[in-house]
Amino acid sequence: MTVFEFGAESRKNMVIFQCAAEPWWAFNDSAEAMARNYHVFLMIADGHDETGTDFISLEKYASDAASYPETKGCKSRNDRSFNTKKQLIRLIAFPFAAALLAWIMLRIGG
Secondary structure, eight states, rough: EEEEEEEESSSOOEEEEEOTSGGGGGGGHHHHTTTSSEEEEEEEEESSSSTTTOOOOOOHHHHHHHHHHHHHOOOTTTOEEEEHHHHHHHHHHHHHHHHHHHHHHHHHOO
C-alpha cells in the first residue's frame, strides 16, 4: 500500500481511498483542498499504483489502512520480516542461556 499525506499533522484526520477506476493523482486536487483543514491520508491499494505491486486481498488493504496512522515510520511497516534473524537467534540462544543459568545456580546453591 502506498500512502500520500497532505497537510500538517493534527488531531483532525481525513482518509481518502482511491477507487480502482481512477489513477491516484486524480484525487490530488481534492486532497490538497481538504489539507487546509485536515491531515489527509490518500491510501492507494497495492496493484493500483505505479510501483508494480500485486493486490493481495481486501482484508490486507483494510488492515494496512487501519493501522497506518499509528504505525507510520515504524521499521516493520513495509518490511514485515525485518527481525527474522534476531528472532531466530533468540529462539536458539534462549534455551542454552537458560540451561547455563540453571547450571550456575545449582553450583552456587549447593
